Amino acid sequence: MKDPECPLCNFSSKKEKIYYENDKIIIVRTKDLKGHKERIMVVTKDHVVNVPQELFEYAIYKLAEIGLKVFNYTPKFVIMESTFSGIKAHWHLVATDLDPNSKDFKQILATPWLEVVGTEKEGIL
Numbered sequence: 001m002k003d004p005e006c007p008l009c010n011f012s013s014k015k016e017k018i019y020y021e022n023d024k025i026i027i028v029r030t031k032d033l034k035g036h037k038e039r040i041m042v043v044t045k046d047h048v049v050n051v052p053q054e055l056f057e058y059a060i061y062k063l064a065e066i067g068l069k070v071f072n073y074t075p076k077f078v079i080m081e082s083t084f085s086g087i088k089a090h091w092h093l094v095a096t097d098l099d100p101n102s103k104d105f106k107q108i109l110a111t112p113w114l115e116v117v118g119t120e121k122e123g124i125l
């Protein structure tokens with residue numbers, strides 16, 4: 001099911017960078033990078049508020065896997081809970097680097113992290 005008014009229902013490969021897609025989920029670069037070099041999210045293809053546990057776990061696993069490639073410029077990235085998200089009606093999770101100069105850095109620190117993923121890159125942040 002899709003909602004024609006919902007931005008997360010209507011990705012187009014011409015406008016957004018799509019990193020991964022299967023029949024249930026899609027991983028894209030967020031439209032607003034908020035000052036980060038990369039900021040990605042996993043979104044369900046269906047317009048739903050909640051997902052079954054199995055899909056939740058798969059979505060996190062896949063977001064971390066894609067994140068390892070996308071965030072290879074920085075030592076670690078985090079997958080955040082959707083606490084401060086403006087879109088509540090469509091399930092999604094954002095992964096971001098920890099750039100202290102980004103616009104939403106304070107919010108990142110205030111948001112619970114579901115996972116911290118280390119990349120191969122050395123350093124503290």
Ligand SMILES: [Zn+2]
Binds near residue numbers: 006009046090
């Ligand atoms: Zn939607």
